[in-house]
Amino acid sequence: DTAVSQTPKYLVTQMGNDKSIKCEQNLGHDTMYWYKQDSKKFLKIMFSYNNKELIINETVPNRFSPKSPDKAHLNLHINSLELGDSAVYFCASSQGGGALNEQFFGPGTRLTVL
Amino acid sequence: GQNIDQPTEMTATEGAIVQINCTYQTSGFNGLFWYQQHAGEAPTFLSYNVLDGLEEKGRFSSFLSRSKGYSYLLLKELQMKDSASYLCAVRDIGEDSSYKLIFGSGTRLLVRP
Numbered sequence: 001d002t003a004v005s006q007t008p009k010y011l012v013t014q015m016g017n018d019k020s021i022k023c024e025q026n027l028g029h030d031t032m033y034w035y036k037q038d039s040k041k042f043l044k045i046m047f048s049y050n051n052k053e054l055i056i057n058e059t060v061p062n063r064f065s066p067k068s069p070d071k072a073h074l075n076l077h078i079n080s081l082e083l084g085d086s087a088v089y090f091c092a093s094s095q096g097g098g099a100l101n102e103q104f105f106g107p108g109t110r111l112t113v114l
Numbered sequence: 115g116q117n118i119d120q121p122t123e124m125t126a127t128e129g130a131i132v133q134i135n136c137t138y139q140t141s142g143f144n145g146l147f148w149y150q151q152h153a154g155e156a157p158t159f160l161s162y163n164v165l166d167g168l169e170e171k172g173r174f175s176s177f178l179s180r181s182k183g184y185s186y187l188l189l190k191e192l193q194m195k196d197s198a199s200y201l202c203a204v205r206d207i208g209e210d211s212s213y214k215l216i217f218g219s220g221t222r223l224l225v226r227p
Contacts, residue, residue: 103215108156
């Protein structure tokens with residue numbers, strides 16, 4: 001009965017490869033997010049979708065492309081992976097992007113680029 | 115600009131009280147959150163303040179002063195399981211009216227017996 005799930009939990013890959021991370025939430029929320037947490041533990045917003053529509057797109061290289069097939073899923077595709085992409089990527093969801101409700105986070109995907 | 119500051123590390127003793135401070139500067143403040151994150155795990159919601167004052171929830175309380183750009187998280191009757199990072203996050207309204215959470219770097223709390 002996991003609320004926000006991500007796959008895979010660990011991802012180790014070579015520079016230059018293309019990879020995807022999947023996220024699903026069963027909370028019935030209409031807003032989903034992708035965050036990146038670097039080695040210094042800063043958690044930084046990358047993207048936010050509300051009802052499958054992109055509402056936040058921070059200054060992220062366009063090698064990163066989110067895709068929301070429906071409001072319960074938000075996937076992240078990364079092209080031409082670089083060493084600096086190594087981090088933990090968290091998916092989150094909330095009811096309403098501007099509402100008072102808190103965000104629920106997935107377990108994270110630890111990406112290591114060699 | 116946007117800036118959130120909190121101490122990097124704190125140490126406290128089991129059973130004691132600890133206060134973790136957070137100061138912030140944002141252009142479109144719309145509430146402050148505290149999250150707890152154990153090593154290798156996801157952040158989990160602890161508290162939310164949008165008005166000045168103290169919000170109490172069991173052993174945890176959070177305070178906000180919007181005029182001072184200041185918040186603190188108070189943990190009472192510390193337990194070993196409280197050893198974790200505590201993240202202060204401000205919800206900010208952008209120029210495009212979008213809401214986003216801006217996180218501090220977190221305070222790593224170590225509870226000792």
